[in-house]
Amino acid sequence: MDKFSFFSNILSFVSTFFENILKIATLLFEWYVNNKRDLPWRNTEDPYCIWLSEILLQQTRVAQGLPYYLKFIEHFPTVKDLAAAREEDILNLWQGLGYYSRARNLHSTAHVIVKKYKGQFPSNYNDIRALKGIGDYTAAAISSFAFGLPHAVIDGNVNRVISRLFGIENPINKPAGQAEIKTALEQIFDRSRPALWNQAIMEFGALQCTPKNPNCIDCPLCAKCQAWSSKKVNILPRKEGKTKVMHVFHSYIVMMRGSKTYIHKREKGIWENLYQFPLVERQMTINEAIIHATEAYDIQGIVHFHSVIEIEHVLSHRKIFAKFYTISLNTISEILKNDIFETELDDLGKVFPTSVLTLKYLKQQK
Numbered sequence: 001m002d003k004f005s006f007f008s009n010i011l012s013f014v015s016t017f018f019e020n021i022l023k024i025a026t027l028l029f030e031w032y033v034n035n036k037r038d039l040p041w042r043n044t045e046d047p048y049c050i051w052l053s054e055i056l057l058q059q060t061r062v063a064q065g066l067p068y069y070l071k072f073i074e075h076f077p078t079v080k081d082l083a084a085a086r087e088e089d090i091l092n093l094w095q096g097l098g099y100y101s102r103a104r105n106l107h108s109t110a111h112v113i114v115k116k117y118k119g120q121f122p123s124n125y126n127d128i129r130a131l132k133g134i135g136d137y138t139a140a141a142i143s144s145f146a147f148g149l150p151h152a153v154i155d156g157n158v159n160r161v162i163s164r165l166f167g168i169e170n171p172i173n174k175p176a177g178q179a180e181i182k183t184a185l186e187q188i189f190d191r192s193r194p195a196l197w198n199q200a201i202m203e204f205g206a207l208q209c210t211p212k213n214p215n216c217i218d219c220p221l222c223a224k225c226q227a228w229s230s231k232k233v234n235i236l237p238r239k240e241g242k243t244k245v246m247h248v249f250h251s252y253i254v255m256m257r258g259s260k261t262y263i264h265k266r267e268k269g270i271w272e273n274l275y276q277f278p279l280v281e282r283q284m285t286i287n288e289a290i291i292h293a294t295e296a297y298d299i300q301g302i303v304h305f306h307s308v309i310e311i312e313h314v315l316s317h318r319k320i321f322a323k324f325y326t327i328s329l330n331t332i333s334e335i336l337k338n339d340i341f342e343t344e345l346d347d348l349g350k351v352f353p354t355s356v357l358t359l360k361y362l363k364q365q366k
């Protein structure tokens, strides 16, 4: 190849490269302006608000997360307010949203921001990424939305849009697939407008290029979409070896004395620091539940089995089959064992934060 052809090839590659960015970005931005939802965290560059919204929206639909965001901003308008709060108050506000480790991480990170960064959110990607509970996606989101840094977000929506646009066949949950997604994304990511780009592509994935029945007929990127031209929209993105859901059994002993019940604070696991009825993590019969209650908690009064309520609760990797055995006690001599304490049943879920599973039970038993 002569010198002239060599440079002309490079020139053509570079111009196609920028043309691609320009065309896809322009089409995406146009679509975004006309279709975006008006969400409060989109009207701010405050890193605290953006961080809060991103953590709240992980594994959560926007409609479900929005009231929580408004509640949190109202109770804790700044990162200092959040750091100064009691963990129990944060968990109480978080109640019903699930994945409680997010709330605990939020609280401990607020402490770090106040102590280490004097209440100012760090403004570079590496410092943001180093904070507890913040992964690649959240660090890119905060960096671009709050500080205009050129980091592209990759979440489920972006994975789907890119894998369809570029016809990526490798499973997106495997390293090879992720590497392809990143390379493809680099080709079209608009580094000069990272915040707009990230918002637009995520919204496009959420509203237009949806997992099921994407609106391809009316899609501005249709002419550039390989999945569409090769009729693979319904099979892309591919995923391999989905996580197996484990079945687990919980038996809760609900001991009642009038309007009072007995609960304890959980020390570890996904429901760490939440309150619950005494739990045995296996299946039990009614008789076993009564014997367990009398033996484990030194119950001396008359024990009367009252009812059992069965509830199924699905988490990301687990399906819990729970039975809540209600036992009425007339008198009690010594129950304060294993950190169990007496409280009004009504206070569980109000004063004492609890899991969604226990909330389901409380709703059913009324």
Ligand code: SF4
Residues within 6 Å of the ligand: 161, 164, 165, 208, 209, 210, 214, 215, 216, 217, 219, 220, 221, 222, 225, 226, 227, 228, 233
């Ligand atoms: S044509 Fe369909 S699959 Fe392709 S980007 Fe548009 S909505 Fe997504």
